[in-house]
Amino acid sequence: xxxxxxxxxxxxxxxxxxxEEDEKLLNYITNHGHGCWSSVPKLAxxxxxxxxxxLRWINYLxxxxxxxxxxxxxxxxxAELHSVLGNRWSQIAxxxxxxxxNEIKNLWNSxxxxxxxxxxxxxxxxxxxxxxxxxxxxxxxxNNNHKSPPSSSSPxxxxxxxxxxxDFSDYFxxxxxxxNSNLGLSVTADSSPLCSMIPSQFSTxxxxxxxxxxxxxxxxxxxxxxxxTSNFFDNGGFSxxxxxxxxxxxxxxxxxxxxxxxxxxxxxxxxxxxxxxPEDSDxxxxxxxxxxxxxxxxx
DNA sequence: AAGCAAATCAACCGCATTTGT
DNA sequence: CACAAATGCGGTTGATTTGCT
Numbered sequence: 001x002x003x004x005x006x007x008x009x010x011x012x013x014x015x016x017x018x019x020e021e022d023e024k025l026l027n028y029i030t031n032h033g034h035g036c037w038s039s040v041p042k043l044a045x046x047x048x049x050x051x052x053x054x055l056r057w058i059n060y061l062x063x064x065x066x067x068x069x070x071x072x073x074x075x076x077x078x079a080e081l082h083s084v085l086g087n088r089w090s091q092i093a094x095x096x097x098x099x100x101x102n103e104i105k106n107l108w109n110s111x112x113x114x115x116x117x118x119x120x121x122x123x124x125x126x127x128x129x130x131x132x133x134x135x136x137x138x139x140x141x142x143n144n145n146h147k148s149p150p151s152s153s154s155p156x157x158x159x160x161x162x163x164x165x166x167d168f169s170d171y172f173x174x175x176x177x178x179x180n181s182n183l184g185l186s187v188t189a190d191s192s193p194l195c196s197m198i199p200s201q202f203s204t205x206x207x208x209x210x211x212x213x214x215x216x217x218x219x220x221x222x223x224x225x226x227x228x229t230s231n232f233f234d235n236g237g238f239s240x241x242x243x244x245x246x247x248x249x250x251x252x253x254x255x256x257x258x259x260x261x262x263x264x265x266x267x268x269x270x271x272x273x274x275x276x277x278p279e280d281s282d283x284x285x286x287x288x289x290x291x292x293x294x295x296x297x298x299x
Numbered sequence: 300a301a302g303c304a305a306a307t308c309a310a311c312c313g314c315a316t317t318t319g320t
Numbered sequence: 321c322a323c324a325a326a327t328g329c330g331g332t333t334g335a336t337t338t339g340c341t
Contacts, residue, residue: 016309016335038326054327055310090329102309105330110307 013047017056021046025053026061059100066098070107078104079112083126 013021028044034057038050046053070078074096081092089101089108096104113123122132 014311036326050326051328052310059309087330101329106308109331 011047012041012049012052014052017060021048022056022061025056029057029061059102064098065100070099074099075107075112075115078108079116082108082112082123 017025024044024046025040028040032043034040034054036050037054040046040050040053041048044053048056077096078092081095085091087105089105093099093101093104108123116123116126117129120129121127122129125132
């Protein structure tokens with residue numbers, strides 16, 4: 001198809017949307033649904049192309065959009081997801097209810113990237129910048145015989161998973177992120193109510209969620225969150241080395257790649273079926289998502 | 300207050316994929 | 321199977337806002 005042939009043939013409006021246009025589109029979709037986007041502008045009385053209408057709806061008019069600034073938890077989750085998914089913004093957005101791929105992409109480019117660099121983490125590879133520099137130097141000293149890995153979003157982070165040092169428990173401050181949440185992430189092998197909310201992959205096997213990038217399986221007896229969750233973690237009761245003392249299982253590259261490619265949207269459906277309240281749903285979905293992302297699992 | 304640069308955000312562009320005929 | 325249209329996605333741009341001097 002050529003360049004927006006629809007916009008060329010007809011004299012269609014471009015640029016920012018006026019409140020009147022918004023109202024027309026909103027009214028139309030509220031009453032009729034969007035159906036075929038290419039016919040929406042005509043039916044809604046808009047001088048826009050369908051593509052523009054679709055974008056406006058998705059990024060601005062949709063009623064389920066969460067407006068306002070991103071929370072630190074959301075930012076951390078984006079960084080974490082990006083380390084696994086790369087620049088697959090729509091897939092990342094699918095795991096942040098009420099957020100759009102466009103705003104996540106904007107946030108990444110304007111803010112998160114910078115913050116990661118400030119923490120000494122290369123936003124493309126999610127490796128410490130010192131390591132990246134070392135790699136570059138090595139590659140250069142090899143007389144440029146080898147192409148360096150793609151610098152854009154790391155589509156595969158198997159090297160990251162395998163090489164990541166064991167001390168990244170503080171990576172993105174994820175301890176706080178997960179364990180100060182209301183969830184009180186507690187995964188045990190018994191049949192506690194919480195355990196029943198956890199997908200079978202997690203609750204019946206020997207897997208316990210790790211918020212870190214390395215796919216880790218821990219014996220089921222481990223309880224990650226005692227009753228006094230925040231104190232426990234705030235005072236260092238939990239540490240990566242604690243987890244490390246458990247038998248761990250690092251996925252092979254092939255397994256990892258296969259699993260990552262299987263990550264799909266069923267998240268929002270399957271996980272919510274077992275949840276009681278919207279609040280629970282929100283909190284659990286995020287933390288379970290982290291677990292699955294860490295494992296490269298889909299539900 | 301004015302001017303400038305950086306940051307932010309909304310929207311467009313072009314390409315890839317999916318769907319329909 | 322071939323083709324065209326529709327849709328979805330990620331990269332990019334340009335306007336606006338914010339912060340600093």
